[in-house]
Amino acid sequence: MSHDEKQRVLDYLSRRVEERMPAAYITHEAWFAGLSFYVNENVLVPRSPIAELIEQGFQPWLQDHDELRILDLCTGSGCIGIACAHYLPHALVDASDISPSALEVAQVNVDRYLLEERVELFRSDLFDDLPAARYDLIVSNPPYVSSEEMQTLPDEYGHEPALGLEAGSDGMDIVARILCEGAHWLRPGGIMIVEVGDSMGHLVARYPRVPFLWLEFERGGHGVFLLTAEQLQQYQPQFLEECQP
Secondary structure, rough: OHHHHHHHHHHHHHHHHOOOOHHHHHHOOEEOOOOEEEOOOOOOOOOOHHHHHHHHOOOOOOOOOOOEEEEEOOOOOOHEEEHHHOOOOOOOEEEOOOOHHHHHHHHHHHOOOOOOEEEEEEEEOOOOOOOOOOOOEEEEOOOOOHHHHHHOOOOOHOOOOOHOOOOOOOOOOOHHHHHHHHHEEEEEEEEEEEEOHHHHHHHHHHOOOOOOOOOOOOOOOOOOEEEHHHHHOOOOHHHOOOHOO
């Protein structure tokens, strides 16, 4: 290594140790589902266990076909939507986020993988500003950290956008909206997959009668549920009750 390269490594280590800066923000690179993504402090560092589901093509719940439509809500860096397009070559993906800065990062990654024809980005508060469509799969890693838990997170999380983490007193404000509206956006036989992490207990407490299917992962991770379009429709009265102001 040259002197300049050695100095750069030392600078990186110094920022990681002294500033508690996540390594992905220092190098502007993170790996997800075997793919490299550009990241900065406008998006969360990709780390969702949903990557494992994507690599498996969401089998056995999703059948790849010529008209497969996928919606990635709260896309951030675009890693979930882009990985879906990579592993499901027939899929058309819509990816949305409320943050213009996050969408700029996502666009960099869409361009990197030459997916402009198959991944379309939208600025939208969840479903609010999306064009009318029906999807085979809605997938999301939304904000789900409670206000109390935000105060106890390691210092590294202080570099990540709070908009992508915090979601009300129990962390379920955004998830409740997704459940409330999701049935209108899924095709018959479609599925919804959402990560709620350690807040899964809060979700079950809100909806004790809803039969969430909690998915298991070989490489670790938890707190990811699956519901079918039919289940979303069946339990919509309960979801609507939680969405009332």
